[in-house]
Amino acid sequence: MxxxxxxxxxxxxxxxxxxxxxxxxxxxxxxxxxxxxxxxxxxxxxxxxxxxxxxxxxxxxxxxxxxxxxxxxxxxxxxxxxxxxxxxxxxxxxxxxxxxxxxxxxxxxxxxxxxxxxxxxxxxxxxxxxxxxxxxxxxxxxxxxxxxxxxxxxxxxxxxxxxxxxxxxxxxxxxxxxxxxxxxxxxxxxxxxxxxxxxxxxxxxxxxxxxxxxxxxxxxxxxxxxxxxxxxxxxxYPPVVALGRLAGWTPLPMTVRDARRRAGDLKQQLENALKGRGELRDQPQTRRTRAPSEPPTPVGALHSLSVTRARIQALRTIDLTITPGETVALMGRNGAGKSTLLNSLVGLVKPSSGTVRLGEAVPHRTAPRDLVRKVGLVPQEPRDLLYADTVAAECAAADKDAGASPGTCRALVTELLPGVTDDTHPRDLSEGQRLALALAVVLTARPPLLLLDEPTRGLDYAAKARLVAVLRGLAAEGHAIVLATHDVELAAEIAHRVVLLADGEVIADGPTADVVVSSPSFAPQVTKILAPQQWLTVSQVRAALPPEAAS
Missing domain, CATH: 3.40.50.300 (P-loop containing nucleotide triphosphate hydrolases)
Structure with a gap:
């Protein structure tokens, strides 16, 4: 054909x-x-x-x-x-x-x-x-x-x-x-x-x-x-293949069902490894999903927030607090209100009722030049942030707008997007490459609260790993990160906390393992394969196994 x-x-x-x-x-x-x-x-x-x-x-x-x-x-x-x-x-x-x-x-x-x-x-x-x-x-x-x-x-x-x-x-x-x-x-x-x-x-x-x-x-x-x-x-390759490579399975499984049928020995090895260290089976996951610190002052807070747009109630009485160093994954079906919540935090949407605060600032009443140093949003369509003719010009404009030293944005682009030259036009980049450029532009101002709307759309696994490394580094420095994502593997890898939305309401809010493990829709592949053990990612499994067991 x-x-x-x-x-x-x-x-x-x-x-x-x-x-x-x-x-x-x-x-x-x-x-x-x-x-x-x-x-x-x-x-x-x-x-x-x-x-x-x-x-x-x-x-x-x-x-x-x-x-x-x-x-x-x-x-x-x-x-x-x-x-x-x-x-x-x-x-x-x-x-x-x-x-x-x-x-x-x-x-x-x-x-x-x-x-x-x-x-x-x-x-x-x-x-x-x-x-x-x-x-x-x-x-x-x-x-x-x-x-x-x-x-x-x-x-x-x-x-x-x-x-x-x-x-x-x-x-x-x-x-x-x-x-x-x-x-x-x-x-x-x-x-x-x-x-x-x-x-x-x-x-x-x-x-x-x-x-x-x-x-x-x-x-x-x-x-x-x-x-x-x-x-x-x-x-x-997907996590099910990564786990198969780690375990040395031949042929490699392509589905969760195939992997579950072959996971008995691996589950026993993990059980033995944790018993040998005197750890409970779910202890690594509980430790990993706890926020790195508990500062008293939140960087963002929503109280009884409701938003009605075009006669549709997009958000209903949302209460949410975001603390420094915390990575929060907003999840839920399409149309649940995730993007509206992010837009409320960045001042693009005015509340119908309730309040939104970034410290003492009210986003929709704050001048853009001041807001950019408090919160940054990478939207679903990254080209909305890109208007220059070259990557170099985008980076120069980002440095100027953020008051950053020259080369700050370009260094971030190199980290996220290796191999892209200064004279490349943003329209000639792939969807994933444009997203990485837009992220670098936003990160140049080093806002204490970073918002990302579907940040892995168009990214391959290597690019996603680079993004995860950058976001982990930002969280370790005290930046708060909120991701609206359908990528369950990303949430499992990086989020301390998951907030589930449905029809504009919060229906679950808790540590990542507690929320996603119990959800058939939002559980990552590794969780489904190794249940009832509560593993989230291949990297967790690799770290738990003794060196001689990981092929």
Missing amino acids: IRFEDVSVTYDGAAEPTVRGVDFEVPEGELVLLAGPSGVGKSTVLGAVSGLVPHFTGGTLRGRVTVAGRDTRTHKPRELADVVGTVGQDPLSHFVTDTVEDELAYGMESLGLAPEVMRRRVEETLDLLGLAALRDRPIATLSGGQQQRVAIGSVLTAHPSVLVLDEPTSALDPAAAEEVLAVLQRLVHDLGTTVLMAEHRLERVIQYADQVVLLPSPGAAPVLGSPAEVMAVSPV
Whole structure:
């Protein structure tokens, strides 16, 4: 169905091809996962299938890409629209109408489908993706995850034979991600739809893949094989594979269920190791999830906070205190109010009732030049913070705005985003790279309270590890950090405390282990595999095992 024949793509002004030697085939009715570190060209490969590369992006495409027999060099995107449905990393750039129902119908109108067919397909898609309650909502009022589901739905209604998806679950909560992936699996198995998907959160998608195409490094030829074969050599891999590598399991497990069946010996080793040290089974987790200090003065506090936006009550009587050195993960389904809470703390949203305070300051009444030294927000769309033409110019502006010494921001960029040159335009960065640049811009002012909205969206595992190291360092220095995230693995790795939101209300607030271990949706993979022992991460397991037991 999709065929790459020795494809290379070189963008205008680039010294080297972004991808080269891409040669593989996606058979009809299979789900193929495109994996690899950030910046290796996954989005370029996907764009070549829809014809966006090179017709829209420019540059030179050598070799040949065919979809259902059509050569994408001679067929522009509109000439492939009846065959290929594409959803990019940024759903906002995808929308052309104002409301959910209109957006679902728009693609079918463009293809000239009959009204009765359109109506039926809209209803089917609303049910498939859990969007029925949102059908009349303006798209601008939806959460990022809800917008992503609408973007996917707008493509599904046209019933394309090929789906090209770039990070389709990146902004979805765990339950919504499972629903979307289950829909994709049904399309593949029942209707013979061909799916090519790039995704960094491999723990969500690897078990659904028929094949994996790995782009190991920029310009390197891809590696094609079964999920187990590719994960054995991949530089990026999910926690279930990391645990399998640590335990020396062959073949490597791809699912929690497979890993649980083989975890008996490992669980016994962990039990023995802790007994040998005279520790209780859950003691390492309890110790790790306790906040590093208990200072008397909070850096942020919300009291009886309620927010109503567009006649929708986004937050209801929220009470929350954030102390220095504490890392808090805000979790909950899409639309639960996480982003609204962050926006309230940074003064972008005015309370309908209740109070928000940063020390003695009231965020929505504080001048931006003063607020930037009290709180910093990295939003879901990092480009909202980026306006200069080069990375160097962004960093110079950040240093000036923060009153920091020259080079402060650039040093943070180097730490978070190694290999990116000063003259790179932010728009030429991948989604994950732009996020890292925006984080560096915000961190330049060293605010005592740092807010991050979906900070690992678009980040590979190595970039996520670098982010975790930076955030841990900030917490150790006394900065308070609040993350709104659907990334359960990130919460397990870094959060001292988890606050669960549902319909604008706090339904749980406590140490990470206490909250996530008891939740089927928000428990990390290691917890599910090693239950009832309360381990959260592979690094905890590695530290607990004697050196001779860790392979």
